[in-house]
Amino acid sequence: MTDTSMGHIIDGFGYAKGLRERLAVKVAELKATQGITPCLVVVIVGEDPASQIYVKNKGESTIAVGMDSRTITLPDTTTEADLLKLIAELNADAAVNGILVQLPLPKHMSSLKVIDAIDPLKDVDGFHVENAGKLAVGLDGIVPCTPLGSLMLLKDAVKTYGGGSLAGMNAVIVGRSNIVGKPMAQLLLNQDCTVTIAHSKTKNLKELCLTADILVAAVGRPKFIAGDWVKDGAYVIDVGINRIEVDGPDGKKSKVVGDVDFDAAKPHAKAITPVPRGVGPMTIACLLNNTLHAACLQHGLPAPEGL
Numbered sequence: 439m440t441d442t443s444m445g446h447i448i449d450g451f452g453y454a455k456g457l458r459e460r461l462a463v464k465v466a467e468l469k470a471t472q473g474i475t476p477c478l479v480v481v482i483v484g485e486d487p488a489s490q491i492y493v494k495n496k497g498e499s500t501i502a503v504g505m506d507s508r509t510i511t512l513p514d515t516t517t518e519a520d521l522l523k524l525i526a527e528l529n530a531d532a533a534v535n536g537i538l539v540q541l542p543l544p545k546h547m548s549s550l551k552v553i554d555a556i557d558p559l560k561d562v563d564g565f566h567v568e569n570a571g572k573l574a575v576g577l578d579g580i581v582p583c584t585p586l587g588s589l590m591l592l593k594d595a596v597k598t599y600g601g602g603s604l605a606g607m608n609a610v611i612v613g614r615s616n617i618v619g620k621p622m623a624q625l626l627l628n629q630d631c632t633v634t635i636a637h638s639k640t641k642n643l644k645e646l647c648l649t650a651d652i653l654v655a656a657v658g659r660p661k662f663i664a665g666d667w668v669k670d671g672a673y674v675i676d677v678g679i680n681r682i683e684v685d686g687p688d689g690k691k692s693k694v695v696g697d698v699d700f701d702a703a704k705p706h707a708k709a710i711t712p713v714p715r716g717v718g719p720m721t722i723a724c725l726l727n728n729t730l731h732a733a734c735l736q737h738g739l740p741a742p743e744g745l
């Protein structure tokens with residue numbers, strides 16, 4: 439590749455580190471001026487080892503920015519009624535500012551019902567219908583962490599490498615989940631992008647992707663987006679976190695890859711997020727951002743600005 443204005447790697451890890459540092463300053467201010475220490479409670483049901491790693495990371499990052507962190511681990515055999523009862527207790531506990539119930543939940547529970555039970559003001563995932571609805575109609579609410587973090591990276595990259603705003607860009611989002619695809623579409627629409635949401639039934643997906651100035655991959659399938667699906671000069675945001683087995687020097691080992699074939703896509707892209715160290719660390723940093731935001735809302739204080 440001779441064109442040095444292409445293939446920039448978006449440093450999500452570094453951006454997230456900076457965001458966490460700025461959050462730590464705001465948390466210290468809130469403590470000093472209001473005597474409030476934001477508290478995040480993470481609830482995990484079952485013993486899925488991958489989930490436990492994320493939960494441990496979340497807890498450590500929460501403490502590192504000066505917030506209080508509690509993790510509640512419940513057995514797989516917990517009933518939905520028991521989980522709803524716990525959520526009601528956390529809703530009523532004034533010391534708790536944010537509640538995150540780790541997904542997916544065991545099959546015998548309805549995640550919609552569980553999320554619906556969380557006080558929307560404490561819903562730091564931004565998954566409650568009230569927060570989803572606010573985002574859809576353009577009211578201030580809590581915005582889901584992964585789309586929020588993705589937007590921050592995208593705005594920064596377009597500013598750095600494109601010189602302008604997102605207005606008028608063609609955005610194609612591959613994936614229509616409530617957690618990433620749909621809220622990402624709302625955020626990009628609010629930025630005056632022309633947004634298309636693609637999914638498993640979309641016809642001519644490759645051709646559609648090739649129209650994208652902004653391509654967001656949130657399908658959950660390793661390397662699903664091939665290099666020749668990326669238009670030259672596009673901004674590529676890879677939301678996928680897929681653990682795959684690869685051959686290492688001493689047998690099989692596990693590795694994390696995205697939904698985009700990074701090596702093949704990079705020469706086409708203006709800028710692209712890697713996996714790991716792209717969107718993932720931003721998800722955690724935005725969770726802390728949302729916890730601080732939630733604590734402010736609950737105390738009738740304005741949301742922190744300039745982060």
Ligand SMILES: Nc1nc(=O)c2c([nH]1)NC[C@@H]1CN(c3ccc(C(=O)N[C@@H](CCC(=O)O)C(=O)O)cc3)C=[N+]21
Nearest residue numbers: 492539540541542563679694714715716718719721722
């Ligand atoms: N209610 C709920 N909210 C969530 O936000 C939520 C959830 N449930 N369930 C599980 C998924 C997964 N998730 C990740 C967050 C950060 C990284 C992350 O920081 N990954 C690093 C390391 C990846 C690695 O090496 O394993 C990276 O991408 O660089 C990964 C995964 C949040 N989730």
